[in-house]
Amino acid sequence: MEYFLELFLGGMTRGSIYALIALGYTMVYGIIGLINFAHGEIYMIGAFTALITASVLTIFGLNPFAILVLAGLAAVVYSSAYGFTIEKVAYKPLRNAPRLSPLISAIGMSIFLQNYVLLAQTSDFMPFPNLIPEFAFMEPWAHIIGSSEIVILAVTAVAMVLLTLLIKFTRIGKAMRATAQDRKMAMLVGVNINRVISVTFIIGSSLAAIGGLLIASHIGQINFYIGFIAGIKAFTAAVLGGIGSIPGAVLGSFVLGWTESFATGYISSDYEDVFAFSLLVLILIFRPAGILGRSESKKV
Amino acid sequence: MFFVNEIKKSLLISCWFIFLTFPIMVIRINPYEEIVDYRWNNLILVGVGSFILSLVGRAVQRRREKIGQNDTDQTAGSTFRIATKMYVPLVALSVLVICCFPFVFSTYQTNIMTTALIYVVLGLGLNIVVGLAGLLDLGYVAFYAVGAYSYALLNYHFGLGFWTVLPIGAGLGALFGILLGFPVLRLRGDYLAIVTLGFGEIIRLILENWNDFSFGPSGIANIPRPSFFGMEMSLQAATIYIYFLMVGLAVFTVFVVNRLQHSRIGRAWIALREDEIACQAMGIDKTKTKLTAFALGATWAGMMGVVFAAKTTFINPASFTFLESAIILSIVVLGGMGSILGVIIAAFILILLPEYLRAFSDYRMLLFGATMVMMMVFRPQGLVAPRRRCYQFRKTDDPAAGIK
Amino acid sequence: MKPILTVDKLSMDFGGLRALDRLDLEINTGEIVALIGPNGAGKSTFFNCITGIYLPTGGDVYLTPPHGRKKIINGLKPNQVTKKGMARTFQNIRLFTEMTVLENIMIGRHCRTKASILGAVFKGPGTIREEKEIVEDSYRILVKIGLADSVNMKATNLPYGAQRRLEIGRALATEPFLLLLDEPAAGMNPMETKELDDLIISLRDEGMAILLIEHDMKLVMSLSSRIYVMDYGKKIAQGTPVEIRNNPKVIKAYLGTEN
Numbered sequence: 001m002e003y004f005l006e007l008f009l010g011g012m013t014r015g016s017i018y019a020l021i022a023l024g025y026t027m028v029y030g031i032i033g034l035i036n037f038a039h040g041e042i043y044m045i046g047a048f049t050a051l052i053t054a055s056v057l058t059i060f061g062l063n064p065f066a067i068l069v070l071a072g073l074a075a076v077v078y079s080s081a082y083g084f085t086i087e088k089v090a091y092k093p094l095r096n097a098p099r100l101s102p103l104i105s106a107i108g109m110s111i112f113l114q115n116y117v118l119l120a121q122t123s124d125f126m127p128f129p130n131l132i133p134e135f136a137f138m139e140p141w142a143h144i145i146g147s148s149e150i151v152i153l154a155v156t157a158v159a160m161v162l163l164t165l166l167i168k169f170t171r172i173g174k175a176m177r178a179t180a181q182d183r184k185m186a187m188l189v190g191v192n193i194n195r196v197i198s199v200t201f202i203i204g205s206s207l208a209a210i211g212g213l214l215i216a217s218h219i220g221q222i223n224f225y226i227g228f229i230a231g232i233k234a235f236t237a238a239v240l241g242g243i244g245s246i247p248g249a250v251l252g253s254f255v256l257g258w259t260e261s262f263a264t265g266y267i268s269s270d271y272e273d274v275f276a277f278s279l280l281v282l283i284l285i286f287r288p289a290g291i292l293g294r295s296e297s298k299k300v
Numbered sequence: 301m302f303f304v305n306e307i308k309k310s311l312l313i314s315c316w317f318i319f320l321t322f323p324i325m326v327i328r329i330n331p332y333e334e335i336v337d338y339r340w341n342n343l344i345l346v347g348v349g350s351f352i353l354s355l356v357g358r359a360v361q362r363r364r365e366k367i368g369q370n371d372t373d374q375t376a377g378s379t380f381r382i383a384t385k386m387y388v389p390l391v392a393l394s395v396l397v398i399c400c401f402p403f404v405f406s407t408y409q410t411n412i413m414t415t416a417l418i419y420v421v422l423g424l425g426l427n428i429v430v431g432l433a434g435l436l437d438l439g440y441v442a443f444y445a446v447g448a449y450s451y452a453l454l455n456y457h458f459g460l461g462f463w464t465v466l467p468i469g470a471g472l473g474a475l476f477g478i479l480l481g482f483p484v485l486r487l488r489g490d491y492l493a494i495v496t497l498g499f500g501e502i503i504r505l506i507l508e509n510w511n512d513f514s515f516g517p518s519g520i521a522n523i524p525r526p527s528f529f530g531m532e533m534s535l536q537a538a539t540i541y542i543y544f545l546m547v548g549l550a551v552f553t554v555f556v557v558n559r560l561q562h563s564r565i566g567r568a569w570i571a572l573r574e575d576e577i578a579c580q581a582m583g584i585d586k587t588k589t590k591l592t593a594f595a596l597g598a599t600w601a602g603m604m605g606v607v608f609a610a611k612t613t614f615i616n617p618a619s620f621t622f623l624e625s626a627i628i629l630s631i632v633v634l635g636g637m638g639s640i641l642g643v644i645i646a647a648f649i650l651i652l653l654p655e656y657l658r659a660f661s662d663y664r665m666l667l668f669g670a671t672m673v674m675m676m677v678f679r680p681q682g683l684v685a686p687r688r689r690c691y692q693f694r695k696t697d698d699p700a701a702g703i704k
Numbered sequence: 705m706k707p708i709l710t711v712d713k714l715s716m717d718f719g720g721l722r723a724l725d726r727l728d729l730e731i732n733t734g735e736i737v738a739l740i741g742p743n744g745a746g747k748s749t750f751f752n753c754i755t756g757i758y759l760p761t762g763g764d765v766y767l768t769p770p771h772g773r774k775k776i777i778n779g780l781k782p783n784q785v786t787k788k789g790m791a792r793t794f795q796n797i798r799l800f801t802e803m804t805v806l807e808n809i810m811i812g813r814h815c816r817t818k819a820s821i822l823g824a825v826f827k828g829p830g831t832i833r834e835e836k837e838i839v840e841d842s843y844r845i846l847v848k849i850g851l852a853d854s855v856n857m858k859a860t861n862l863p864y865g866a867q868r869r870l871e872i873g874r875a876l877a878t879e880p881f882l883l884l885l886d887e888p889a890a891g892m893n894p895m896e897t898k899e900l901d902d903l904i905i906s907l908r909d910e911g912m913a914i915l916l917i918e919h920d921m922k923l924v925m926s927l928s929s930r931i932y933v934m935d936y937g938k939k940i941a942q943g944t945p946v947e948i949r950n951n952p953k954v955i956k957a958y959l960g961t962e963n
């Protein structure tokens with residue numbers, strides 16, 4: 001039972017990270033119908049920025065809490081800046097191109113960013129300082145769930161609530177929903193599409209950066225390649241929940257997290273990634289609309 | 301006035317990129333010794349580089365907008381149109397170069413050429429799937445792996461030779477193409493891309509983890525080179541032999557793809573790429589047509605896998621990652637989707653350039669990524685835009701055919 | 705006269721929206737029938753349902769080839785429907801834009817020819833003959849629709865009216881006995897409309913039946929022998945042009961939306 005609980009909570013932690021990344025996929029897909037293949041790299045860049053900031057600040061001798069906050073801030077700012085720029089450089093010129101063109105551009109961008117970090121930094125794994133302190137009150141449960149896992153769950157929950165509020169109640173949130181529903185109509189009623197798209201990329205990238213910081217601190221090492229696998233898994237989660245749907249992305253992420261956690265825990269850890277990929281393939285083949293998504297019928 | 305404005309904008313952009321790349325490009329930490337290394341000259345590099353790129357990009361954009369308005373030439377054109385007069389001497393020259401190459405240059409050079417030729421064929425094979433039929437296959441390398449492992453394993457277990465396995469590998473490629481293609485080909489374009497990527501990774505992960513079957517990450521070594529009527533050959537002779545074998549296969553591929561392209565099936569592929577619904581409404585079986593394209597592409601990948609295994613004599617799963625698929629895809633994208641000549645040129649550029657310009661070799665993948673983005677943004681039709689065939693008719697006075 | 709197309713209580717729902725409501729319709733050999741109705745009445749949806757692009761939620765569609773037996777066709781894929789002899793055009797033109805004018809027509813010949821991959825690679829005498837026939841047949845169709853001068857032009861570069869005619873030509877290449885035209889005159893100038901008028905009549909004279917969705921009432925009244933009127937997915941009237949012109953329900957449906 002304890003083992004089950006450990007796997008359950010472990011799956012939930014995984015799921016939280018996937019959710020933070022999957023939201024970026026789902027939001028961008030909802031607005032411009034593009035699988036932003038480079039989204040995983042934004043998460044990776046967030047983690048790298050956090051690592052670099054934290055290391056520099058450690059040498060300056062700041063206190064750990066300040067380091068955590070500043071590193072998080074830097075990660076969010078830089079990831080957003082990258083997300084924003086990528087959209088302007090690689091996707092915006094292709095808005096009226098055939099559907100596959102922006103996807104190819106996104107794949108190119110993903111490869112480019114991976115190698116950019118590889119060349120500018122290193123191909124080795126970099127140790128990531130544990131920015132999240134061990135809480136004393138967690139002591140009794142430490143064998144089931146660690147402090148950093150609690151923080152991951154808590155931060156994710158807060159981020160979800162904030163995102164929901166933003167989308168439900170702010171002006172830009174409403175504009176986003178309008179654009180997702182019908183871009184032409186939204187344009188006609190005066191929504192600034194370019195702004196909506198940029199904001200979508202910025203929000204998605206910020207969430208990914210938070211995810212990057214948390215998981216890097218939790219696992220303790222990063223390299224240029226972490227974005228690729230995480231990106232595909234998060235995309236799987238987004239599709240699983242129904243791409244374009246925000247609650248769907250969260251639900252899908254937890255389902256994926258649990259699947260992986262239980263499959264590796266009870267079956268074999270050799271095939272960890274195979275489980276995720278198989279889930280992806282099966283979902284797309286048998287229920288491409290996902291759990292919460294509606295199957296779209298194209299008007300002819 | 302316009303120029304000053306452009307410079308101002310480009311300056312702003314270059315400032316933005318300096319800010320953007322600052323942490324990653326300038327700071328490098330050494331986590332073990334707690335030393336921070338500041339590389340300020342990178343800052344200047346990024347600043348100047350992005351300034352120039354932005355200026356050039358803007359100029360190109362402006363020119364394109366200008367031409368865009370009077371782009372009504374009647375048939376699809378291309379910048380690399382070779383005059384018919386030049387055609388014969390050019391072909392003769394290439395034949396000469398190709399035949400002499402291994403005798404003039406070293407074994408090492410010949411090997412590189414063979415690799416380039418393998419990519420030419422892979423590019424042409426993927427071109428059927430992506431370029432002609434418009435199916436973005438991101439798991440193409442899986443079929444390459446199928447070919448390579450079928451040779452390695454059939455040889456290891458049953459001692460089958462290269463020439464026996466070559467058609468088997470191609471056949472297995474086709475079979476896998478059909479097996480994988482059948483469930484996924486009804487998916488929308490972008491989902492298809494992701495599913496094929498997933499399949500590709502699954503196959504690689506299985507090869508990596510199923511030790512009893514594939515010998516895991518350590519791979520399979522001592523795969524025999526192709527035999528020449530059972531004769532033993534020196535390493536040099538074998539290299540030359542594989543080179544000419546690849547030349548032959550490349551010519552064969554060009555021949556087949558060219559014939560297919562202008563056939564009934566080839567036209568159906570292109571129509572499918574242009575508009576699926578209209579295509580179906582015109583009586584074309586979508587699933588069957590897609591499946592043929594997918595399976596044919598896979599056939600070529602399977603065949604090349606066999607050659608690859610025979611050439612390197614050692615294979616392991618690391619040769620069949622997603623990046624390999626991406627390289628082949630960037631060849632097709634750079635060359636021009638659906639253009640044979642373009643794909644050949646692109647394969648040579650992308651494979652030989654990093655080999656010969658050592659300075660480039662580290663930046664290989666960076667360049668591949670950048671190529672894909674730049675091509676999509678600035679020249680989506682590729683280096684050599686595919687041309688449609690033109691037909692000539694005598695004016696008919698056939699009364700039955702007229703309107704009135 | 706026996707009907708070649710019989711539609712029996714055809715229904716189509718999109719979520720909560722009932723776009724077609726138990727619609728009946730019949731078309732006889734060699735007649736031109738018009739299907740009219742205000743915007744959003746469900747006319748294009750009707751086409752999509754009988755040609756297999758949408759799967760109708762209720763009702764049946766039967767097709768009776770001139771020398772064949774009556775067969776149910778709902779549930780068939782669009783390509784199978786076309787092969788059975790019913791071809792169509794689209795309201796928003798869907799040509800293969802990057803292909804040439806001639807090639808667009810050649811695509812229409814696909815389902816009446818049969819060269820395989822092996823045939824294409826080896827190019828035996830049979831394949832060569834067939835390919836020659838495809839080209840010639842396609843050219844003949846281009847002559848018929850008056851586009852013989854633009855054979856090698858890219859389809860996108862054609863003027864609007866010519867693109868519409870090319871779409872008709874492409875459908876003709878599949879050798880249909882029933883042709884469905886979705887607003888063929890939309891966006892045409894009077895001269896182009898006149899040419900279209902002539903083309904449709906010449907097709908009818910060759911024995912082809914035509915079902916036509918059209919908003920241009922002059923064209924509808926002059927061409928069609930019978931007219932069906934629909935509104936909100938329901939059939940509200942049917943009859944000869946004269947009957948329809950004087951039908952109060954029709955007038956109401958149109959005035960109701962036009963005011």
Ligand SMILES: Nc1ncnc2c1ncn2[C@@H]1O[C@H](COP(=O)(O)OP(=O)(O)OP(=O)(O)O)[C@@H](O)[C@H]1O
Binds near residue numbers: 298718
């Ligand atoms: N794929 C679809 N999904 C949802 N609703 C649809 C779909 N296709 C059509 N509809 C709806 O069905 C109704 C009928 O549409 P349809 O296009 O058939 O009208 P129409 O009679 O052809 O109008 P028009 O004269 O404007 O072409 C409309 O309300 C339309 O919004």
Ligand SMILES: [Mg+2]
Binds near residue numbers: 747749
């Ligand atoms: Mg309509």
